Structure formats: C-alpha cells, structure tokens
Amino acid sequence: GQQVMQIPQYQHVQEGEDFTTYCNSSTTLSNIQWYKQRPGGHPVFLIQLVKSGEVKKQKRLTFQFGEAKKNSSLHITATQTTDVGTYFCAGALDMRFGAGTRLTVKP
Amino acid sequence: EPEVTQTPSHQVTQMGQEVILRCVPISNHLYFYWYRQILGQKVEFLVSFYNNEISEKSEIFDDQFSVERPDGSNFTLKIRSTKLEDSAMYFCAIRSKDTQYFGPGTRLTVL
Numbered sequence: 001g002q003q004v005m006q007i008p009q010y011q012h013v014q015e016g017e018d019f020t021t022y023c024n025s026s027t028t029l030s031n032i033q034w035y036k037q038r039p040g041g042h043p044v045f046l047i048q049l050v051k052s053g054e055v056k057k058q059k060r061l062t063f064q065f066g067e068a069k070k071n072s073s074l075h076i077t078a079t080q081t082t083d084v085g086t087y088f089c090a091g092a093l094d095m096r097f098g099a100g101t102r103l104t105v106k107p
Numbered sequence: 108e109p110e111v112t113q114t115p116s117h118q119v120t121q122m123g124q125e126v127i128l129r130c131v132p133i134s135n136h137l138y139f140y141w142y143r144q145i146l147g148q149k150v151e152f153l154v155s156f157y158n159n160e161i162s163e164k165s166e167i168f169d170d171q172f173s174v175e176r177p178d179g180s181n182f183t184l185k186i187r188s189t190k191l192e193d194s195a196m197y198f199c200a201i202r203s204k205d206t207q208y209f210g211p212g213t214r215l216t217v218l
Contacts, residue, residue: 033207035150042198042209043150088150090207097142097150 003027004091006098014106019076021101023089032072034063037100038085046074046087079105111210113199119216123188128213130182130199138202139182141174143167143195144212150198156182189217 003026013019023032031050035043047056049065049072056063062075076083086100114129130139141153154164156174173185186193194217199210 031205037150042212043207045206045208048205096152099149 004089004096004098006089006101008101009099010102010104012104012106013079015081016078019079019083019103021074021087021089021103023072023074023098025070025091027091028069029091030069032065032069033090034072034074035088035090035097036085037088041085043088076103079103081105081107111199111201111208113197113210113213115213116211117214117216119218120189122191122217126186126189126215128184128186128197128199128215130184130201130210131180132182132201136201136203139174139176140200140202140207141184142198142200142209144198145195153184186215189215191217193217 034046054065060077086102088100089098139156196212200207
C-alpha cells in the first residue's frame with residue numbers, strides 16, 4: 001500500500017531560524033495536503049498541492065510539490081513561537097498521513 | 108470553514124464495553140472520515156464514508172468497528188468491545204472542496 005514517510009521526526013530551532021520538513025511517498029500522489037496540529041489540538045488544513053513542481057506560499061510558509069509528485073516539502077522562514085506544533089503531510093489518494101514533524105521553537 | 112463538532116469530548120469506559128462516538132457537521136456533507144491518534148503518535152486513517160456507504164477502510168478498522176449515519180446528520184463510530192489499545196483521540200473529518208476539516212476530537216480512555 002501507499003506509504004508516506006516524513007522527516008525529520010523532531011526539530012528544535014531557535015526563534016528566527018528556518019525550518020523544513022520533508023514528505024516522501026512510495027507512489028505517485030494525485031495531490032498532497034499539509035496540516036498543522038498544535039499541542040492538544042486537532043489537525044488544521046494548511047494547503048493542498050496538485051500540480052507537478054507546484055510551489056505555494058502562505059506568508060512565511062513555502063510549500064513545494066516534487067516534479068514526480070512523490071515528494072513534498074514545507075519550509076518556514078524565520079520561525080516564531082506561534083509556529084510550534086506538529087506538521088503532517090497527507091497523501092490525498094486515501095488520506096494516509098505521514099508521521100509528522102514536531103517543531104519546537106525556543107524564544 | 109465548515110464546522111464539525113464531536114461528542115463526547117472525553118469518554119472513559121471499561122474494557123469490553125461498547126462505545127459510540129458522534130460527529131455532527133453543521134451543514135450537509137457527503138464525505139466523512141474517522142481517524143485516530145494514539146497519544147504522541149501520528150494520525151491514523153480508519154475509514155471513509157461516502158453517500159452513506161463505507162468507501163475505504165484501513166487495516167485498523169476491523170470487525171470491532173462500525174460506522175453509520177443513523178439520521179442523515181450525525182455520523183457515528185462504534186467500537187463494539189473496547190480494548191486497552193483503543194485508547195486514543197478519535198477525530199472525525201468532513202470533506203469540502205478537496206479539503207478536510209477536522210473536529211476537535213473525542214478522547215477515549217479504556218480502563
């Protein structure tokens with residue numbers, strides 16, 4: 001079955017540093033979605049990428065979808081304490097979630 | 108953003124008991140999902156439900172689990188005989204325009 005791998009599992013950064021999480025699928029994805037889950041909260045939809053090579057930006061967040069539609073990344077520029085949480089990617093074919101990257105930010 | 112509520116927010120039950128978790132979307136939707144998240148772990152897909160039928164289910168969704176939409180509005184997940192390892196957060200999600208919106212979850216504790 002489809003496997004969605006996500007790395008790193010944890011990332012601890014100093015406030016102001018950049019952060020990147022990577023998502024890799026064993027199969028081609030029709031699209032990919034990114035979610036953020038704050039501690040104690042529920043997953044909140046961030047964005048969906050559909051096209052090969054697509055890049056989308058939301059303020060300090062940049063999302064990329066690989067040319068082969070098998071990998072994706074989320075990059076946060078100049079992290080803030082409000083960025084704390086776990087970031088999940090999900091392969092949209094059957095909504096299999098990656099294990100997530102837990103981001104902590106030291107002020 | 109579509110609003111999804113879940114009840115109860117926390118359910119404590121004895122092992123072997125049946126539990127029913129409820130999901131109530133504010134507006135009509137055809138696509139529903141149930142996920143679970145064991146504490147500190149990833150979100151795991153359980154089942155998707157489209158037009159009053161199961162469209163897909165994972166290996167986790169065995170005969171102990173069932174879903175239904177009894178009154179055309181509420182969407183329920185039933186666990187027939189709970190096990191200790193069923194303790195987790197259970198999230199309901201609805202699909203709207205290729206986006207999933209999650210409910211706040213029900214924390215199930217099996218003793």
